Amino acid sequence: MAQLPERSQFQIQAEGENLLHTPEKKHPAKAAKEFLRSFLNDTNERIALMGASAFTGIASYILANASVYKDPTGIGVGALMIGFAVGAEAMRMRAYHSRLASQSRQEGVTDQSYPLSEEYIASAHGTMPTASYPHSSEQTRYREYNEGYRGNE
Amino acid sequence: MYPDPKAIILNVLDIIGYEDDKKTYADTFMQLCRKQALIAAIQSLPRHQQEACSKELMQTSDEQEKSNILAKYITPRQYQHALQNAAQTLFSEFIKTLIPTLSPEQLTSLQTYLDALTQQQPPPS
Numbered sequence: 001m002a003q004l005p006e007r008s009q010f011q012i013q014a015e016g017e018n019l020l021h022t023p024e025k026k027h028p029a030k031a032a033k034e035f036l037r038s039f040l041n042d043t044n045e046r047i048a049l050m051g052a053s054a055f056t057g058i059a060s061y062i063l064a065n066a067s068v069y070k071d072p073t074g075i076g077v078g079a080l081m082i083g084f085a086v087g088a089e090a091m092r093m094r095a096y097h098s099r100l101a102s103q104s105r106q107e108g109v110t111d112q113s114y115p116l117s118e119e120y121i122a123s124a125h126g127t128m129p130t131a132s133y134p135h136s137s138e139q140t141r142y143r144e145y146n147e148g149y150r151g152n153e
Numbered sequence: 154m155y156p157d158p159k160a161i162i163l164n165v166l167d168i169i170g171y172e173d174d175k176k177t178y179a180d181t182f183m184q185l186c187r188k189q190a191l192i193a194a195i196q197s198l199p200r201h202q203q204e205a206c207s208k209e210l211m212q213t214s215d216e217q218e219k220s221n222i223l224a225k226y227i228t229p230r231q232y233q234h235a236l237q238n239a240a241q242t243l244f245s246e247f248i249k250t251l252i253p254t255l256s257p258e259q260l261t262s263l264q265t266y267l268d269a270l271t272q273q274q275p276p277p278s
Contacts, residue, residue, distance in 0.1 A: 035246070040185060059206060061219055075236075079190075079232075080240045084158055090170060090245050095252055095263050
Protein backbone atom coordinates (compact mmCIF):
# COMPACT_ATOMS: atom_id res chain seq x y z
CA MET A 1 0.00 0.00 0.00
CA ALA A 2 1.31 3.45 -0.89
CA GLN A 3 2.61 5.43 2.04
CA LEU A 4 0.94 8.77 2.59
CA PRO A 5 3.38 11.66 2.95
CA GLU A 6 3.90 12.54 6.55
CA ARG A 7 2.23 15.76 7.65
CA SER A 8 3.84 17.99 10.19
CA GLN A 9 2.13 18.87 13.43
CA PHE A 10 1.97 22.44 12.11
CA GLN A 11 0.03 21.34 8.99
CA ILE A 12 -2.45 19.32 11.00
CA GLN A 13 -3.00 22.21 13.37
CA ALA A 14 -3.50 24.66 10.47
CA GLU A 15 -6.07 22.35 8.85
CA GLY A 16 -7.95 22.09 12.13
CA GLU A 17 -8.00 25.86 12.49
CA ASN A 18 -9.30 26.22 8.94
CA LEU A 19 -12.18 23.93 9.82
CA LEU A 20 -12.96 25.98 12.90
CA HIS A 21 -12.83 29.25 10.98
CA THR A 22 -15.22 28.41 8.15
CA PRO A 23 -16.46 31.71 6.69
CA GLU A 24 -19.88 32.70 7.96
CA LYS A 25 -22.78 31.75 5.71
CA LYS A 26 -24.07 34.66 3.67
CA HIS A 27 -27.69 35.74 4.19
CA PRO A 28 -29.85 34.76 1.17
CA ALA A 29 -31.23 38.30 0.78
CA LYS A 30 -27.68 39.66 0.57
CA ALA A 31 -26.76 36.99 -1.98
CA ALA A 32 -29.85 37.89 -4.03
CA LYS A 33 -28.93 41.59 -4.04
CA GLU A 34 -25.34 40.87 -5.02
CA PHE A 35 -26.53 38.57 -7.80
CA LEU A 36 -28.76 41.24 -9.34
CA ARG A 37 -26.15 43.99 -9.01
CA SER A 38 -23.47 41.86 -10.61
CA PHE A 39 -25.67 40.84 -13.58
CA LEU A 40 -26.86 44.42 -14.11
CA ASN A 41 -23.25 45.61 -14.22
CA ASP A 42 -22.32 42.88 -16.71
CA THR A 43 -25.29 43.70 -18.94
CA ASN A 44 -24.64 47.43 -18.88
CA GLU A 45 -21.01 46.77 -19.74
CA ARG A 46 -22.08 44.71 -22.73
CA ILE A 47 -24.41 47.49 -23.85
CA ALA A 48 -21.66 50.08 -23.37
CA LEU A 49 -19.40 47.97 -25.57
CA MET A 50 -22.08 48.00 -28.27
CA GLY A 51 -22.25 51.78 -27.95
CA ALA A 52 -18.50 52.00 -28.44
CA SER A 53 -18.87 50.33 -31.82
CA ALA A 54 -21.12 51.39 -34.70
CA PHE A 55 -24.33 50.55 -32.87
CA THR A 56 -24.75 53.60 -30.69
CA GLY A 57 -28.43 53.85 -31.62
CA ILE A 58 -29.24 50.33 -30.46
CA ALA A 59 -27.13 50.59 -27.31
CA SER A 60 -28.65 53.85 -26.10
CA TYR A 61 -32.09 52.52 -26.86
CA ILE A 62 -31.62 49.35 -24.82
CA LEU A 63 -30.10 51.32 -21.97
CA ALA A 64 -32.98 53.78 -21.93
CA ASN A 65 -35.77 51.24 -22.04
CA ALA A 66 -35.59 47.49 -21.60
CA SER A 67 -39.12 46.99 -22.97
CA VAL A 68 -38.27 48.45 -26.36
CA TYR A 69 -39.63 45.42 -28.14
CA LYS A 70 -43.38 45.96 -28.05
CA ASP A 71 -45.12 42.75 -27.25
CA PRO A 72 -48.74 43.02 -28.35
CA THR A 73 -49.23 39.25 -28.64
CA GLY A 74 -47.84 38.48 -25.20
CA ILE A 75 -45.03 36.31 -26.53
CA GLY A 76 -42.68 37.93 -24.04
CA VAL A 77 -44.72 36.76 -21.07
CA GLY A 78 -44.88 33.21 -22.44
CA ALA A 79 -41.15 33.19 -23.16
CA LEU A 80 -40.34 34.37 -19.64
CA MET A 81 -42.61 31.72 -18.11
CA ILE A 82 -41.05 28.94 -20.18
CA GLY A 83 -37.56 30.22 -19.46
CA PHE A 84 -38.18 30.29 -15.71
CA ALA A 85 -39.79 26.85 -15.74
CA VAL A 86 -36.90 25.32 -17.69
CA GLY A 87 -34.47 27.03 -15.29
CA ALA A 88 -36.46 25.62 -12.36
CA GLU A 89 -36.27 22.13 -13.86
CA ALA A 90 -32.51 22.47 -14.17
CA MET A 91 -32.15 23.63 -10.57
CA ARG A 92 -34.58 21.47 -8.65
CA MET A 93 -32.24 18.47 -8.45
CA ARG A 94 -29.49 20.77 -7.18
CA ALA A 95 -31.83 22.01 -4.45
CA TYR A 96 -32.77 18.42 -3.65
CA HIS A 97 -29.17 17.24 -3.32
CA SER A 98 -28.28 20.27 -1.21
CA ARG A 99 -31.18 19.50 1.10
CA LEU A 100 -30.06 15.87 1.48
CA ALA A 101 -26.49 16.93 2.16
CA SER A 102 -27.71 19.44 4.71
CA GLN A 103 -29.86 16.78 6.40
CA SER A 104 -26.92 14.38 6.49
CA ARG A 105 -24.73 17.03 8.12
CA GLN A 106 -27.41 17.71 10.72
CA GLU A 107 -27.68 14.02 11.52
CA GLY A 108 -23.90 13.82 11.80
CA VAL A 109 -23.63 11.52 8.83
CA THR A 110 -20.50 12.11 6.80
CA ASP A 111 -20.17 11.37 3.11
CA GLN A 112 -17.60 8.69 3.91
CA SER A 113 -19.79 6.77 6.33
CA TYR A 114 -22.97 7.01 4.25
CA PRO A 115 -22.41 7.90 0.62
CA LEU A 116 -25.33 9.57 -1.18
CA SER A 117 -25.84 6.76 -3.64
CA GLU A 118 -28.69 6.86 -6.16
CA GLU A 119 -30.40 4.13 -4.12
CA TYR A 120 -30.11 6.12 -0.92
CA ILE A 121 -31.39 9.29 -2.60
CA ALA A 122 -34.34 7.44 -4.14
CA SER A 123 -35.18 5.75 -0.83
CA ALA A 124 -35.01 9.04 1.08
CA HIS A 125 -37.34 10.52 -1.52
CA GLY A 126 -39.88 7.79 -0.79
CA THR A 127 -39.85 6.39 -4.29
CA MET A 128 -38.35 3.04 -3.40
CA PRO A 129 -40.12 0.33 -1.43
CA THR A 130 -38.62 -0.39 2.00
CA ALA A 131 -37.91 -4.01 1.13
CA SER A 132 -35.39 -3.00 -1.50
CA TYR A 133 -33.18 -1.03 0.89
CA PRO A 134 -29.90 -2.88 1.11
CA HIS A 135 -29.67 -1.99 4.77
CA SER A 136 -33.24 -3.07 5.47
CA SER A 137 -32.85 -6.47 3.88
CA GLU A 138 -29.70 -7.01 5.91
CA GLN A 139 -31.51 -5.94 9.05
CA THR A 140 -34.42 -8.25 8.21
CA ARG A 141 -32.09 -11.18 7.73
CA TYR A 142 -30.34 -10.34 10.99
CA ARG A 143 -33.68 -10.11 12.85
CA GLU A 144 -34.90 -13.40 11.35
CA TYR A 145 -31.65 -15.03 12.32
CA ASN A 146 -31.91 -13.70 15.89
CA GLU A 147 -35.54 -14.70 16.23
CA GLY A 148 -34.72 -18.13 14.94
CA TYR A 149 -31.84 -18.37 17.36
CA ARG A 150 -34.02 -17.30 20.31
CA GLY A 151 -36.67 -19.80 19.17
CA ASN A 152 -34.13 -22.59 19.56
CA GLU A 153 -33.28 -21.60 23.11
CA MET B 154 -53.62 32.69 -20.36
CA TYR B 155 -50.13 32.68 -18.86
CA PRO B 156 -49.66 33.53 -15.19
CA ASP B 157 -47.55 36.57 -14.34
CA PRO B 158 -43.83 35.65 -14.54
CA LYS B 159 -43.05 38.35 -11.99
CA ALA B 160 -44.97 36.30 -9.42
CA ILE B 161 -42.31 33.59 -9.72
CA ILE B 162 -39.55 35.96 -8.65
CA LEU B 163 -41.76 37.35 -5.87
CA ASN B 164 -42.43 33.81 -4.58
CA VAL B 165 -38.71 32.96 -4.51
CA LEU B 166 -38.03 36.22 -2.64
CA ASP B 167 -40.72 35.23 -0.13
CA ILE B 168 -39.10 31.83 0.40
CA ILE B 169 -35.65 33.32 1.05
CA GLY B 170 -37.02 35.91 3.46
CA TYR B 171 -36.18 38.97 1.35
CA GLU B 172 -37.35 41.97 3.34
CA ASP B 173 -36.65 44.93 1.05
CA ASP B 174 -38.91 46.03 -1.81
CA LYS B 175 -39.69 42.73 -3.54
CA LYS B 176 -41.63 44.38 -6.35
CA THR B 177 -38.69 46.57 -7.34
CA TYR B 178 -36.41 43.55 -7.26
CA ALA B 179 -38.78 41.53 -9.48
CA ASP B 180 -39.19 44.46 -11.93
CA THR B 181 -35.42 44.87 -12.19
CA PHE B 182 -35.03 41.13 -12.74
CA MET B 183 -37.54 41.25 -15.62
CA GLN B 184 -35.79 44.27 -17.12
CA LEU B 185 -32.52 42.42 -16.92
CA CYS B 186 -34.02 39.45 -18.81
CA ARG B 187 -35.39 41.78 -21.52
CA LYS B 188 -32.12 43.66 -21.87
CA GLN B 189 -30.14 40.43 -22.17
CA ALA B 190 -32.65 39.11 -24.73
CA LEU B 191 -32.39 42.27 -26.86
CA ILE B 192 -28.61 42.19 -26.82
CA ALA B 193 -28.65 38.53 -27.88
CA ALA B 194 -31.30 39.11 -30.58
CA ILE B 195 -29.43 42.10 -32.02
CA GLN B 196 -26.10 40.33 -31.92
CA SER B 197 -27.59 37.40 -33.82
CA LEU B 198 -28.40 39.72 -36.76
CA PRO B 199 -25.97 40.00 -39.67
CA ARG B 200 -23.60 42.94 -39.21
CA HIS B 201 -25.06 45.02 -42.05
CA GLN B 202 -28.53 44.71 -40.49
CA GLN B 203 -27.19 45.74 -37.08
CA GLU B 204 -25.67 48.86 -38.63
CA ALA B 205 -28.80 49.71 -40.61
CA CYS B 206 -31.01 49.25 -37.53
CA SER B 207 -28.71 51.42 -35.41
CA LYS B 208 -28.71 54.20 -38.01
CA GLU B 209 -32.49 54.20 -38.25
CA LEU B 210 -32.89 54.29 -34.48
CA MET B 211 -30.59 57.29 -34.17
CA GLN B 212 -32.65 59.25 -36.67
CA THR B 213 -35.76 59.39 -34.53
CA SER B 214 -36.61 60.31 -30.94
CA ASP B 215 -40.16 58.98 -31.06
CA GLU B 216 -40.46 55.88 -28.85
CA GLN B 217 -43.21 54.26 -30.89
CA GLU B 218 -41.27 54.70 -34.08
CA LYS B 219 -38.15 53.26 -32.47
CA SER B 220 -40.13 50.26 -31.38
CA ASN B 221 -41.44 49.79 -34.92
CA ILE B 222 -37.91 49.98 -36.32
CA LEU B 223 -36.70 47.32 -33.92
CA ALA B 224 -39.66 45.05 -34.75
CA LYS B 225 -38.72 45.37 -38.43
CA TYR B 226 -35.33 43.79 -37.77
CA ILE B 227 -36.10 41.35 -34.97
CA THR B 228 -38.90 38.89 -35.66
CA PRO B 229 -41.26 37.82 -32.85
CA ARG B 230 -39.78 34.33 -33.12
CA GLN B 231 -36.20 35.61 -32.66
CA TYR B 232 -37.25 37.76 -29.71
CA GLN B 233 -39.18 34.91 -28.09
CA HIS B 234 -36.22 32.56 -28.43
CA ALA B 235 -33.77 35.12 -27.04
CA LEU B 236 -36.03 36.04 -24.12
CA GLN B 237 -36.64 32.40 -23.21
CA ASN B 238 -32.89 31.72 -23.18
CA ALA B 239 -32.16 34.85 -21.14
CA ALA B 240 -34.88 34.02 -18.59
CA GLN B 241 -33.67 30.42 -18.29
CA THR B 242 -30.04 31.42 -17.76
CA LEU B 243 -30.78 34.21 -15.30
CA PHE B 244 -33.25 32.18 -13.25
CA SER B 245 -30.89 29.18 -13.06
CA GLU B 246 -28.01 31.42 -11.97
CA PHE B 247 -30.27 33.14 -9.46
CA ILE B 248 -31.27 29.85 -7.82
CA LYS B 249 -27.71 28.50 -8.00
CA THR B 250 -26.50 31.59 -6.12
CA LEU B 251 -29.17 31.26 -3.45
CA ILE B 252 -28.97 27.53 -2.68
CA PRO B 253 -25.74 27.55 -0.62
CA THR B 254 -27.08 30.37 1.57
CA LEU B 255 -30.40 28.74 2.51
CA SER B 256 -31.43 27.10 5.77
CA PRO B 257 -32.74 23.48 5.59
CA GLU B 258 -36.33 24.77 5.92
CA GLN B 259 -35.85 27.31 3.13
CA LEU B 260 -34.25 24.63 0.96
CA THR B 261 -37.27 22.37 1.46
CA SER B 262 -39.66 25.21 0.57
CA LEU B 263 -37.61 26.14 -2.49
CA GLN B 264 -37.46 22.56 -3.69
CA THR B 265 -41.22 22.14 -3.29
CA TYR B 266 -41.78 25.38 -5.18
CA LEU B 267 -39.40 24.43 -8.01
CA ASP B 268 -41.12 21.05 -8.32
CA ALA B 269 -44.51 22.77 -8.60
CA LEU B 270 -43.17 25.31 -11.08
CA THR B 271 -41.75 22.61 -13.31
CA GLN B 272 -45.13 20.88 -13.43
CA GLN B 273 -46.90 24.13 -14.37
CA GLN B 274 -44.69 24.68 -17.39
CA PRO B 275 -46.84 26.06 -20.23
CA PRO B 276 -46.68 24.29 -23.59
CA PRO B 277 -44.17 25.82 -26.01
CA SER B 278 -45.96 28.23 -28.34
